[in-house]
Amino acid sequence: MTIFKQIGILLFTLIFGSSVVYASGANETISWAKLIISLLGGLTLFLFGMEMMSDGMKKTAGNKMRTILAALTRNRVIALMCGAFVTMVIQSSSATTVMLVSFVQAGLMSFTQSLGVILGADIGTTITAQMIAFKLTDYALLMVASGFLIRMFGKDQNVKNIGDAILGFGILFFGMKLMSDAMKPLRTHAEFISMLKGLENPILGILLAAAFTALIQSSSAFTGIIIVLAQQNLITLEAGIPMVLGANVGTCVTAGLASIGTTREAKRVALAHVTFKLMGVLLFIFWIPTFAGLIRNLAVQFDSGTARQIANAHTIFNVGLGLFFLPFTGLFARLILKILPEKEAVSDLKPVTWHLDDAVLTTPAMALDLARTEVARMAKLLRRMLRAVIVPFFTNEPQEDEYFPPLSLVDGINMREDKLDFLEEKISQYLIKISQENPTSNQAKEIFAMMSIVSDIENIGDLISRNLLPLIIKKKSLEMDFSEEGHEEIMIYHQKACKQLSRLEESFAERDLELANRIMLKERKYLNLEQQYKARHLERLFAEKSNTIETHEIHMELMDIMKQIIVYSCNIANTFHDLSKTDTSQ
Incomplete structure (x- = not known):
């Protein structure tokens, strides 16, 4: 009371x-x-x-x-x-x-x-x-x-x-x-x-x-x-x-x-x-x-x-x-x-939770629904970060954030990373509160699984902010751009990684097992594709193409980080898939 x-x-x-x-x-x-x-x-x-x-x-x-x-x-x-x-x-x-x-x-x-x-x-x-x-x-x-x-x-x-x-x-x-x-x-x-x-x-x-x-x-x-x-x-x-x-x-x-x-x-x-x-x-x-x-x-x-x-x-x-x-x-x-129109206020720049409500903690099934919806929001933030971070690798022109034009593109990425850190902490705290409300055994499994998912999403955010953002500065210091073939391979592989995150977001929002299953099935295909692109890149390197030699280190790091994101995405989908096969109302 x-x-x-x-x-x-x-x-x-x-x-x-x-x-x-x-x-x-x-x-x-x-x-x-x-x-x-x-x-x-x-x-x-x-x-x-x-x-x-x-x-x-x-x-x-x-x-x-x-x-x-x-x-x-x-x-x-x-x-x-x-x-x-x-x-x-x-x-x-x-x-x-x-x-x-x-x-x-x-x-x-x-x-x-x-x-x-x-x-x-x-x-x-x-x-x-x-x-x-x-x-x-x-x-x-x-x-x-x-x-x-x-x-x-x-x-x-x-x-x-x-x-x-x-x-x-x-x-x-x-x-x-x-x-x-x-x-x-x-x-x-x-x-x-x-x-x-x-x-x-x-x-x-x-x-x-x-x-x-x-x-x-x-x-x-x-x-x-x-x-x-x-x-x-x-x-x-x-x-x-x-x-x-x-x-x-x-x-x-x-x-x-x-x-x-x-x-x-x-x-x-x-x-x-x-x-x-x-x-x-x-x-x-x-x-x-x-x-x-x-x-x-x-x-x-x-x-x-x-x-x-x-x-x-x-x-x-x-x-x-x-x-x-x-x-x-x-x-x-x-x-x-x-x-109350669709457009959100500029105050959305501040990290806040949108869905978590302590009023329903006494009903774990409903509280877990809200936590899952907040996790879907984390996936959306992550997808926007990854989609934006590739742009500076191919242009030296100043770029604005797509959703908050007052911010630069890099500032927008950092803002979303701050939000991910904040949400990881708040969702984890909320899940701990749910665990103290006598959840069923299946609900307890979901709580621990969701904590693992939240941690993995935050880890992907760290990969983008701590590993990809420094690469942008490194790339701008070079005198040459990626080779035409290298440019195309990076763009295609980046699209594959973005698609995996998009599927994750949708599977959380709609609790869609089929989408989670597709993410797992696509992993092997995308990892094989990365190996093919690596082999082609090495062929260009051995052929002593000047662009390839100049951008070799950045190219390899960029592809490796995107591969890690795809692996993380599959791990999250696997956890979510196993979790969704249990009935958390029991």
Whole structure:
């Protein structure tokens, strides 16, 4: 539980408890200290249980849900349904959002497709409120005991994770019971009831709920508190609906603030989420009495109390939002892309991580996905370094960096080498953190394999910066250029090395075993080609061609370094190929 959640819980309880004391006047029949302590303890258990349940579900089904999302989001309606289903299973809309960002970054999903999943995730997260509305508090300790026994005696890690989810579910309901029991005396307090009646003012209710949801960072938790109040008949449906709307705004504003300083894709997803919610609330705010009437009419059919009606309002609001905005996802995507265009800022010169997120460390399958995407970024940086470094060997004209024109070509190479060093350190640290979250045996293998891959990529970067860059200076000091044949051989072999790195980048991004296999198959062919080119070069040397004699040392070093890069690429592909044959969800 983060420090912000802890502060939010404390502030909410103190303010809520203080308002209770103030509203009650000098009534002596209630122990206010006991009431506040019970509320604080109950709310803490409620949030802890929700977090534990969500972590258990993510560890059990997170990777399988990732596969579903990646495969079934081509159609916007199916994307909506997938988003709802995945979030319902893993009980975390933020986890679904993190998966979306990684897919968009890796090119597995377009930004437009992700919008349908976002709308579906908002529907899926309302299932928590529906479960809370069932009065299962009498069975809370039974669930706690069952979950603990499953966790204690389960032999398989997935079984233990299911035990965690059940244990968390039980703790959640036990926390609800503590809060519910603490609030019982308030049912007879006219002053307190009158104060809560004031929350029927839509603006006040929305602002209050948005603020407290942002503090405790969970719309499901705050909606649960609203339902507890309703179960004690302390708030009406008209007061509950604005608070539900505010909770929806609060959770996406928190996500929006969290996206500051992250990748462009994460910012777009967060902005889309905030836009959907704010527009939805603006549409509903003027129709709250009508909406409340609709909910009551449905309640008559199913004999539902106020708590269930509030849970239904939460679900219907998000379902309505999804159905209303789904046809316009393409329009929204174009709008968001205009606000946050593809071009990255010049600040990208600084070494930063784009994909690593500590928030998903408790779900190793998802955290490994993010690490893999960051490794693909390392491969892209490496490919750009190698593609650029060959140019100065064939021209003495000053060259600019292709992607950052203010930089010279050599400065651009050095900048990317600094980024590789930085990413090697950060990814390794991130992988160590994942290893401390009880990963499965296959996930542990992936962690060690990825550390090896990251180290090899950084070693290739060192070859380019420490070995090839000094050769450029050496080449410029010569009076002659490479022979025509030597020039052609170097260019062809350089293209082969670049192609291997390009295949590596793509295989990481798409987890493509075929590409990894092709890299390994091509190695022998390229090593044989290097031997052929070396033999031809020696023939020219023995023929005493002046260009060949003058450039012999540089020619041989250049070809040898590119051969080493090809060998490194094959080693990385071999590690990745062996790794991908294991199912890291197990």
